[in-house]
Amino acid sequence: MNNISASAEWQALATHVKTLQETNLRALFDDDPGRGSALTMHAGDLYIDFSKHLVVPKTISLLADLARAAGVPEQRDAMMRGAHINTTEDRAVLHTALRASRTSALSVDGQNIIRDVHGTLDQMGTFTDAVRSGEFRGATGERITTVVNIGIGGSDLGPAMVCGALRSYADAGITAHFVSNVDPADLIATLDGLDAESTLFIVASKTFTTLETLSNARAARTWLLNKLGTDESAVAKHFVAVSTNAERVAEFGINTDNMFGFWDWVGGRYSVDSAIGLSVMLTIGKEQFAEFLAGFRIVDDHFRQAPLEQNAPVLLGMLGVLYTNFFGAESRAVLPYSNDLARFPAYLQQLTMESNGKSVRLDGEPVTTQTGEIFWGEPGTNGQHAFYQLLHQGTRLIPCDFIGFAEPNDDIDSGDGTGMHDLLMSNFFAQTQVLAFGKNADEIAAEGTPSHLVPHKVMPGNRPSTTILARNLTPSSVGQLIALYEHQVLVQGTVWGINPFDQWGVELGKTQAKQLLPAVTGEDPSAGAADSSTDGLLKQYRRWRGR
Ligand code: F6P
Numbered sequence: 001m002n003n004i005s006a007s008a009e010w011q012a013l014a015t016h017v018k019t020l021q022e023t024n025l026r027a028l029f030d031d032d033p034g035r036g037s038a039l040t041m042h043a044g045d046l047y048i049d050f051s052k053h054l055v056v057p058k059t060i061s062l063l064a065d066l067a068r069a070a071g072v073p074e075q076r077d078a079m080m081r082g083a084h085i086n087t088t089e090d091r092a093v094l095h096t097a098l099r100a101s102r103t104s105a106l107s108v109d110g111q112n113i114i115r116d117v118h119g120t121l122d123q124m125g126t127f128t129d130a131v132r133s134g135e136f137r138g139a140t141g142e143r144i145t146t147v148v149n150i151g152i153g154g155s156d157l158g159p160a161m162v163c164g165a166l167r168s169y170a171d172a173g174i175t176a177h178f179v180s181n182v183d184p185a186d187l188i189a190t191l192d193g194l195d196a197e198s199t200l201f202i203v204a205s206k207t208f209t210t211l212e213t214l215s216n217a218r219a220a221r222t223w224l225l226n227k228l229g230t231d232e233s234a235v236a237k238h239f240v241a242v243s244t245n246a247e248r249v250a251e252f253g254i255n256t257d258n259m260f261g262f263w264d265w266v267g268g269r270y271s272v273d274s275a276i277g278l279s280v281m282l283t284i285g286k287e288q289f290a291e292f293l294a295g296f297r298i299v300d301d302h303f304r305q306a307p308l309e310q311n312a313p314v315l316l317g318m319l320g321v322l323y324t325n326f327f328g329a330e331s332r333a334v335l336p337y338s339n340d341l342a343r344f345p346a347y348l349q350q351l352t353m354e355s356n357g358k359s360v361r362l363d364g365e366p367v368t369t370q371t372g373e374i375f376w377g378e379p380g381t382n383g384q385h386a387f388y389q390l391l392h393q394g395t396r397l398i399p400c401d402f403i404g405f406a407e408p409n410d411d412i413d414s415g416d417g418t419g420m421h422d423l424l425m426s427n428f429f430a431q432t433q434v435l436a437f438g439k440n441a442d443e444i445a446a447e448g449t450p451s452h453l454v455p456h457k458v459m460p461g462n463r464p465s466t467t468i469l470a471r472n473l474t475p476s477s478v479g480q481l482i483a484l485y486e487h488q489v490l491v492q493g494t495v496w497g498i499n500p501f502d503q504w505g506v507e508l509g510k511t512q513a514k515q516l517l518p519a520v521t522g523e524d525p526s527a528g529a530a531d532s533s534t535d536g537l538l539k540q541y542r543r544w545r546g547r
Contacts, residue, residue: 002361002362002363002365002497003365003368003497004066004069004070004368004369004495004496004497005325005368005369006368007066007069007070008069009062009065009066009068009069010066010069012062012065013059013062013063013065013066013322013326014326016058016059016062017322017326017327020054020055020056020059024054024461024462025052025054025436025437025461025462025464026436026437026438026461026462028056029051029436029437035051036049036051037051038051038057039051039053039055039057039060041310041312041315043298043299043302043306043312043313043480043484044295044298044299044302044476044480045298045470045471045476045477045480046299046312046468046469046470046477046480046481046484047468047469047470048312048315048316048466048467048468048469049466049467049468049469050315050319050466052432052435052436052464052465052466052467053319053399053464053465053466054322054327054462054464055319055322059322060309060315061309063314063315063318063319063321063322064307064308064309064314064318066318066321066495067308067314067317067318067491067494067495068308070494070495070497071494072308072314072490072491072494072495073308075490075494076303076304076487076490077304079093079094079096079490080094080096080300080304081106082094082097082106082107082108082109082113082265085499085501086267086499086501086502087362087499088499088502088504089264089501089502091264091265091501092108092109092265093265093267093270093501094106094108094113094263094265094266095266095267095270095271095273095274095486096296096300097113097114097117097265098117098262098266098271098273098274098293098296099273099293099294099296099297099300099479099483100114100117100297101297102114102118108265113263113265116263120260120261120262120274120275121286123260124260124275124278124281124286124289125281125286125289127240127260127278128278128281128282128285128286128289129285129286131144131174131200131282132172132174132282132285137237138196138197138198138199138200138234138237138238139197139228139230139233139234139237139238140197140228142195142197142198143198144174144198144199144200145173145174145175145195145198146174146175146176146177146194146195146198146199146200147174147175147176147177147199147200147201147202147279147282147283148176148177148178148179148190148191148194148199148200148201148202148220149176149177149178149179149201149202149204149278149279150179150180150201150202150203150204150213150216150217150220151178151180151202151203151204151205151210151213151242151276152180152181152205152210152212152213153180153210153268153269153350153354154206154267154268154269154270154271154272154276154350155204155205155206155210155213155242155268155271155276156178156180156204157269157343157346157347157350158269158271158272158276158277158347158482159176159178159204159272159276159277159278159279159280160178160180160343160347161272161341161343161344161346161347162272162277162280162292162478162482163176163178163279163280163283164340164341164342164343165338165340165341165343165344165473165478166280166283166284166288166292166340166473166475166478167340167409168340168409168410168473169283169284169288169474169475170283170284171284171285171288172282172283172285174282174283175283176279176280176282176283177190177194178190178279179216179220180212180213180216181212182211182212182215182216184219186216187216187219187220191220191223196223196224196227196228196238197227197228199224199238200238200239200240200282201217201220201221201224201238201239201240202240202241202242202278202279203217203239203240203241203242203243203249203252203254204241204242204243204276204278204279205241205242205243205245206243206244206245206262206266206268206271206276207243207244207245207248208241208243208244208245208248208249208252209245209248211510211513211514214252217239217252221235221239221253224238224239232253235253235254236254236255236258239254239258240254240258240259240260240278241254241256241258241259241260242259242260242261242262242274242275242276242278243259243261243262244261244262244263244264244266246259246261260275260278261275262274262275262276267501269350269351269354269355270351270486272482273292273293273296273479273482277289277292280292284475288475289475291474291475291476291479292475292476292478292479293479294476294479295474295475295476295477295478295479295480295483296479296480296482296483297479297483298476298479298480298483299312299313299479299480299483299484299487300483300487303483303487312484313483313484313485313486313487313488313490313491314487314488314491316401316466316484316485316488316491317487317488317489317490317491317492317495318491318492318495319399319464319466320332320373320399320488320492321492321495321496323373323397323399323464324370324371324373325369325370327397328397329373329396329397329398329399330373330374330396330398331373331374331375331376331398332373332374332375332376332398332399332400332401333376333377333383333387333391333398333399333400333401334348334375334376334377334400334401334403335377335378335379335380335383335400335401335402335403335431336377336379336380336403336404337379337380337381337402337403337404337405337424337425337427337428338379338403338404338405338473339379340409340473341379341403341473342378342379344377344403344481345375345376345377345378348375348377348485349375349376351485351486351489352372352373352375352485352488352489353372353373353374353375354503354506355489355493355500355501356371356372356373356489356492356493356496356498356500357371357372357505358371358372358493358496358498358499358500358505359371360498361496361497361498362497362498362499363497367496367497367498369496371492371496371498372496373492377401380402380404380424380427380428380431381424381427384427384431388431391435391463392434392435392438392459392460392463393458393459393460397463397464398463399463399464399465399466400432400435400463400464400465400466401465401466401468402428402431402432402465402466402467402468403468403481404424404425404428404467404468404469404470405469405470405471405472405473405477406425406469406470406471406472407471407472408421409472409473432465432467434459434461435461435463435464435465436461436462436463436464436465437461438458438459438460438461438462438463439457439458439459439461440458440459440461441454441455441458444457444458468481468484512528515527515528516528516529516534516538519538519542520538520541520542521547522542522545522547525538525539525542
């Protein structure tokens with residue numbers, strides 16, 4: 001359906017939301033003592049509690065009806081069988097094939113892609129085994145102990161996030177670093193103190209045309225050769241590439257024997273489980289990488305099989321639709337109570353906002369609804385001492401996703417007999433409770449609060465959140481989490497009638513930067529700038545740079 005907001009299901013939800021606005025979470029919990037378990041589900045190892053949302057069971061069935069009316073099941077199935085659902089680029093969208101088991105079968109455009117996927121995984125496994133065992137060494141015979149992934153966007157955020165998340169599983173003494181920004185500070189700060197002889201660079205770029213990545217890769221190659229004082233032959237021992245573009249990799253000077261490929265049906269922001277995850281496999285090894293992939297598969301199967309009303313990615317996505325389109329929410333906070341997931345909000349920003357930040361539908365017509373939630377966040381408890389004030393008492397409705405783990409990978413006694421992980425998790429549980437139930441004026445006055453302070457201390461509550469709790473932060477649970485959010489993106493994009501798999505909006509800025517470069521360097525001061533604001537800024541820049 002193109003214009004979803006004209007559907008009977010949309011209208012039914014709009015009418016129903018009026019009744020929700022007359023109630024609140026305190027009343028909903030008081031009325032139904034079983035609510036906490038009724039609105040909770042398991043997706044693989046993830047225990048997902050949706051009960052602190054502004055919903056009743058009827059809301060869930062109306063959201064499922066809307067998803068059905070929009071064609072979510074059909075779009076999910078079309079994606080998984082390799083239909084070209086990325087219509088503006090005429091491509092299949094098959095990140096689910098990246099984690100399909102070796103024994104499964106899927107042909108796309110006449111090609112057995114499962115064989116291709118496992119062929120690359122085997123190639124990665126052989127290479128990572130050789131590096132981890134010390135069989136593959138640098139040009140001077142040193143063992144590789146440092147990996148620097150040079151990439152940006154999907155070629156950076158996924159592996160950077162996962163290497164951070166799986167820090168405790170890095171078992172071969174290999175440390176991964178990530179360089180993405182064309183700001184020279186990024187590369188300089190990363191290389192500072194690194195030992196060239198034991199460093200391996202992974203140049204990760206789907207297209208192998210990205211300015212930031214190629215500039216950083218060229219600069220890293222110069223650094224390496226200067227440090228080693230050798231000729232170009234050392235490059236083969238210190239540079240590998242991950243790309244879909246063998247021709248460009250060869251042009252860059254990397255031997256394509258040292259290239260790990262993937263395919264145009266893997267979007268950059270959906271690629272961490274492809275060869276783009278090479279840095280992850282180098283640090284945790286191929287066996288644990290296989291567990292990571294198996295985690296994705298668990299949620300893929302759940303997404304494929306669970307009825308829409310009990311389907312975690314469907315509900316996560318549809319609740320986002322509910323708040324965005326029916327409650328006027330602008331953003332969603334993602335709050336991992338796990339320091340190792342510090343990069344998860346940034347990773348989700350690309351996954352969700354590059355996917356669903358669109359205002360034109362698949363049929364080329366403008367959308368008739370708001371699209372694309374704004375995702376943001378920080379690990380708890382840091383966020384509590386920064387922006388939670390606004391979450392609790394501000395004027396905006398900001399639904400939150402809380403993510404936490406029962407068993408810590410590391411724990412320390414806080415000095416008074418309590419483990420620090422329990423301190424962390426008591427905050428995790430407390431925050432969702434306080435957001436939902438708040439504290440009213442009577443309760444605050446009853447504590448003896450002076451009357452002039454009562455209004456300032458009122459905690460309105462009724463602020464919705466999803467709680468995602470898993471037993472441990474493991475390769476599998478990280479895979480499950482990623483798949484959960486990948487699929488909620490498809491759900492939302494389908495409801496909004498947009499294409500979550502292209503990103504035309506990033507192109508113009510890249511072209512314009514190229515056109516402005518001669519004006520920046522001073523080579524041609526009139527290049528690119530047609531407006532008086534940019535012209536003035538460039539003049540000031542050149543003045544300060546003495547150009
Ligand atoms: O500019 C956006 C983008 O195309 C992302 O979609 C992508 O993940 C990133 O750039 C990097 O692209 P590549 O992997 O081709 O270097």
